[in-house]
Amino acid sequence: MDKEQILYEDKDIIVCHKPAGIATQTAKVGQRDMVSEVANYLAAASKADSKSNKRPYVGLIHRLDQPVEGILVFAKNQRAAGELSKQISDGRMEKYYYAVVALDRGAAEPDIEVERMPDAERVIGKTKKTLDEEVTSTKTWKTLINYLYKDNKLNTSTVVNRNQNGAKRAELHYSLLSCMPVKDFFKKYDNITDNNIAYTKTESVTPILSDYENTDIALAQIKLITGRHHQIRVQMSNAGMSLLGDYKYADDKTMQLAKQLDQKQVALCAYKLEFNHPITGKRMSFHRGPESGIFQIFSL
Numbered sequence: 001m002d003k004e005q006i007l008y009e010d011k012d013i014i015v016c017h018k019p020a021g022i023a024t025q026t027a028k029v030g031q032r033d034m035v036s037e038v039a040n041y042l043a044a045a046s047k048a049d050s051k052s053n054k055r056p057y058v059g060l061i062h063r064l065d066q067p068v069e070g071i072l073v074f075a076k077n078q079r080a081a082g083e084l085s086k087q088i089s090d091g092r093m094e095k096y097y098y099a100v101v102a103l104d105r106g107a108a109e110p111d112i113e114v115e116r117m118p119d120a121e122r123v124i125g126k127t128k129k130t131l132d133e134e135v136t137s138t139k140t141w142k143t144l145i146n147y148l149y150k151d152n153k154l155n156t157s158t159v160v161n162r163n164q165n166g167a168k169r170a171e172l173h174y175s176l177l178s179c180m181p182v183k184d185f186f187k188k189y190d191n192i193t194d195n196n197i198a199y200t201k202t203e204s205v206t207p208i209l210s211d212y213e214n215t216d217i218a219l220a221q222i223k224l225i226t227g228r229h230h231q232i233r234v235q236m237s238n239a240g241m242s243l244l245g246d247y248k249y250a251d252d253k254t255m256q257l258a259k260q261l262d263q264k265q266v267a268l269c270a271y272k273l274e275f276n277h278p279i280t281g282k283r284m285s286f287h288r289g290p291e292s293g294i295f296q297i298f299s300l
Contacts, residue, residue: 001037007286012080012279013073014038017288020069020265025060035060038074062088062095065230067245070097070270071286075278083278088227093275097222097232100267100294101241102254103179105214141173141223144239150229156248157229159238171225172235178219178298182212182257185297211253217244219298232268243267244294267294 001016008015016038018024023033035058042056059075061084075081087093147167149160160167186209220241222232233249236242242250245263269290276283289295 001041006041007071007288008284012076013084013277014042014076015071015073015273015286018064018068018070018072020067020292023066024063024072034072035074042076059084061085062093062227064270065233065266065268067266068268068270069265069291070268071273071288072270073273073275073286080278084275087275087278091225094273095224095227095270096272097224098269098271098290098295099220099222099232099236100244100297101218101220101236102182102244102250102257103176103216103218104240104253105216141175143171143173144235145169145171146235146238148228148231148234157231157234159234168228169226170228170231170235172232173223173225174236175221176218177221179216180218180297182215182217183209185217212257215253215257217297219295233266261294263294265292267292269295 005017005019006014007017016034018034022037023031025035026033039056039058042058046054046056057075057077059078059081061073061075061081064070064072073084075084084093146159146169147162147164148157148170149164149167150157162169218241220236222236224232228234230249233243233246237246237249237251242254244250244254244258244261244267246266246268247255247258250258269292271289272285272287274283274285
């Protein structure tokens with residue numbers, strides 16, 4: 001593991017940045033994962049200090065999907081692991097994300113049953129309305145509440161009725177920080193070749209633009225309240241804001257757009273993590289901006 005990935009370390013915890021494309025944990029032989037890389041790093045440090053061959057303890061506290069980059073905290077002992085796990089359960093650990101989404105300004109909100117929360121400025125409900133307000137109200141935090149069902153065989157989650165067996169409540173807050181029409185995006189970045197932005201120019205770009213006249217590329221800021229399987233990707237897609245590079249949950253138009261941009265990874269970054277130190281109780285906050293090229297379109 002590159003030492004630049006380590007944001008903080010003491011005798012109880014280690015905070016790291018996970019690059020996109022690396023699993024948090026895997027049982028597949030030969031595949032990189034963060035748990036193994038942290039363990040190898042700690043083992044090498046321990047051996048250098050004390051010549052010990054004892055395998056270090058690495059407590060997995062939370063996960064990020066393999067295509068997602070961002071900040072993870074690992075515990076270095078069982079006491080720290082137990083306390084950090086409690087903070088996830090009671091909401092003291094706060095997780096923030098950036099996502100690049102395709103926003104269809106003419107799309108209707110999905111017609112599903114959800115729980116209505118007090119003071120929520122936006123809750124998906126049975127009343128259909130367009131998403132035009134999302135473009136004009138970019139500084140306001142809004143709430144998405146759904147019920148998700150995880151299919152373990154397919155490794156997918158879907159939005160379902162709250163009464164379905166196995167459904168779990170999922171909540172997140174989001175705000176749209178910046179929106180750019182797709183045609184303006186291609187016009188502005190058509191000639192960029194050396195700015196680390198994954199972009200493929202093809203002859204088919206011009207006619208495809210006609211399919212995206214009512215579509216924006218938007219930068220979304222997300223605060224995760226619950227921690228369900230593929231939650232952000234599923235909820236945002238269900239609300240008409242599919243993540244670029246998501247080839248599992250995005251709609252067909254967004255998938256085609258991502259292919260045109262050569263966006264191979266999900267445009268999602270866990271950029272901020274806050275929690276109390278598991279031993280001292282001190283509040284800690286860690287930030288690391290996204291490294292994926294498509295985020296460079298926006299000023300973060």
